[in-house]
Amino acid sequence: MKVDVLTEAVIAAPCDGVAAYAADPAHAPEWYANITSVAWRTPPPVRVGSRVAFVARFLGRRLAYTYEITAYEPGRRMVMRTEEGPFPMETTYTWEPYGQAADHTLMTLRNRGEPSGFASLGATVMAAAMRRAQNKDLAALKALLER
Numbered sequence: 001m002k003v004d005v006l007t008e009a010v011i012a013a014p015c016d017g018v019a020a021y022a023a024d025p026a027h028a029p030e031w032y033a034n035i036t037s038v039a040w041r042t043p044p045p046v047r048v049g050s051r052v053a054f055v056a057r058f059l060g061r062r063l064a065y066t067y068e069i070t071a072y073e074p075g076r077r078m079v080m081r082t083e084e085g086p087f088p089m090e091t092t093y094t095w096e097p098y099g100q101a102a103d104h105t106l107m108t109l110r111n112r113g114e115p116s117g118f119a120s121l122g123a124t125v126m127a128a129a130m131r132r133a134q135n136k137d138l139a140a141l142k143a144l145l146e147r
Contacts, residue, residue: 003087003123004112005130009138010098011105013145018105019075019095022141025052031141034058034133041066048072052080059129067091087126089113107141109134 011018021027023046028035034056041051050069055062067080070090078093091111098106111130115123 002114003127006110007134008108011142015097015105087115
């Protein structure tokens, strides 16, 4: 069973600033509740081909994985993929100016993949947990950037 979770938030801050902050992996532990550490595997800044290692806790388990940036349009879209572990995943961020004065940002966060082996048995539970986590993460990002 495939997992495809899309969440979004409107953030009361200009699109360029939201995108620059969210696309910088160094900030991930500040707004992702489950990410405990980040380490560049290629020199920064973010660009297509960049590789970044993450350590996270999810559903009570420690996960270590390396994402590769596969698409990057600064201020608009970033796509990262990992093929590691029992749950290869693609994460996509998008940012769009929002509101009459375009002084807000509509940010989407999408995670999709196809768990294999034992992980595939809990795909429905995993998707629900991912949705809850993503909503919390976007709320944390919103709170950080709207200060």
